[in-house]
Amino acid sequence: MPLEIIRNDITKVHADAIVNAANTSLLGGGGVDGAIHRAAGSQLLAECRALGGCEIGQAKITKGYKLPAKYIIHTVGPVWHGGNDNEEKLLADCYKNSLALAKKHNLESIAFPLISSGAFGYPKDRALKTAISIIGDFLLSNDMTVYLVVFDKAAFALSEKLFSSITQYIDDKYIEEHPVDRSNRLEERHILKEYCIEEPMLSPIREPEPAAKRKRSLDDVVKHMDETFSQMLLRLIDEKGMTDAETYKKANIDRKLFSKIRNDINYKPSKPTAIAFAIALRLNLDETKDLLLKAGFALSHSSKFDIIIQYFIDEENYNIFEINEALFAFDQNLLGV
Numbered sequence: 371m372p373l374e375i376i377r378n379d380i381t382k383v384h385a386d387a388i389v390n391a392a393n394t395s396l397l398g399g400g401g402v403d404g405a406i407h408r409a410a411g412s413q414l415l416a417e418c419r420a421l422g423g424c425e426i427g428q429a430k431i432t433k434g435y436k437l438p439a440k441y442i443i444h445t446v447g448p449v450w451h452g453g454n455d456n457e458e459k460l461l462a463d464c465y466k467n468s469l470a471l472a473k474k475h476n477l478e479s480i481a482f483p484l485i486s487s488g489a490f491g492y493p494k495d496r497a498l499k500t501a502i503s504i505i506g507d508f509l510l511s512n513d514m515t516v517y518l519v520v521f522d523k524a525a526f527a528l529s530e531k532l533f534s535s536i537t538q539y540i541d542d543k544y545i546e547e548h549p550v551d552r553s554n555r556l557e558e559r560h561i562l563k564e565y566c567i568e569e570p571m572l573s574p575i576r577e578p579e580p581a582a583k584r585k586r587s588l589d590d591v592v593k594h595m596d597e598t599f600s601q602m603l604l605r606l607i608d609e610k611g612m613t614d615a616e617t618y619k620k621a622n623i624d625r626k627l628f629s630k631i632r633n634d635i636n637y638k639p640s641k642p643t644a645i646a647f648a649i650a651l652r653l654n655l656d657e658t659k660d661l662l663l664k665a666g667f668a669l670s671h672s673s674k675f676d677i678i679i680q681y682f683i684d685e686e687n688y689n690i691f692e693i694n695e696a697l698f699a700f701d702q703n704l705l706g707v
């Protein structure tokens with residue numbers, strides 16, 4: 371998976387490089403910086419001394435010494451002064467310059483902490499947004515595995531607005547699934563019995579789906595009935611006029627997995643992989659269900675994971691990285707594995 375949000379101590383992460391949230395002296399400090407220097411050993415400080423410091427937003431590379439990572443990319447985030455002091459641009463530069471340095475050294479994987487979000491006081495939800503947006507952009511035109519290491523989940527929160535609208539959506543969907551209040555229903559049964567009226571089917575009344583959302587015809591469905599997942603995926607990629615690379619990047623799927631799927635007509639993907647492709651292809655809910663069915667899966671209203679996916683499809687928000695940010699906040703599996 372090209373971008374993975376993980377909860378871990380970054381000094382334990384096995385990646386070609388880990389990123390250090392340093393200060394301009396590059397001579398060590400507290401937080402991640404302290405942890406990295408302790409874990410890498412004193413040779414790291416000796417190499418850092420020779421670097422002559424680093425400007426805010428810039429990045430410099432050293433060896434990883436005793437770390438599992440081969441390299442450390444040191445970058446200096448901005449101190450948060452309330453948001454009107456160019457903080458966002460400087461933080462974005464940290465990610466951009468670190469990724470550029472990793473690319474220059476032909477690295478295949480890199481792990482970032484949430485730069486500036488500790489001692490430097492940058493609000494964590496904003497820091498996370500910037501990180502995801504810059505890394506997401508980078509991955510649309512580069513092949514690399516990027517880990518975003520979120521150390522303390524307790525302090526981590528999705529933006530208040532997104533979080534509450536997803537929570538509301540989850541609540542609504544649960545209600546839709548259980549539309550008749552149990553107590554009302556018992557009372558109803560009681561009245562029916564009292565008056566010896568035959569009990570009708572108490573099936574939930576559902577609103578018909580708006581026609582605009584039903585974009586595929588019965589004809590279409592029948593015509594493609596015998597397709598396998600892989601065949602349907604490749605057909606949809608053609609129909610949408612997308613390239614393979616564009617598709618697997620937008621799906622947060624790595625190239626190797628994609629070529630496996632392309633070359634094996636009977637490939638059975640995992641549910642998160644199948645959904646990731648539906649998102650990359652901007653499928654509507656019905657089309658998503660059709661594609662999932664080919665892989666033997668369905669979407670239900672009793673799974674939080676499924677409801678969150680439906681929320682984003684409903685909102686026509688097909689940014690896989692934002693979806694993963696939300697899934698992570700709700701402790702769900704991420705898309706693209």
Ligand code: AR6
Binds near residue numbers: 379399400485490
């Ligand atoms: N692994 C992953 N994340 C961590 C770890 C760890 N071992 N330890 C802390 N974090 P900070 P900054 C998280 O303060 O805000 C230093 O003294 C932490 O929860 O390390 O950029 C430097 O020398 C937070 O979310 O970095 C600078 O002077 C994030 O990493 C200054 O602090 C960043 O917190 C830099 O401050």
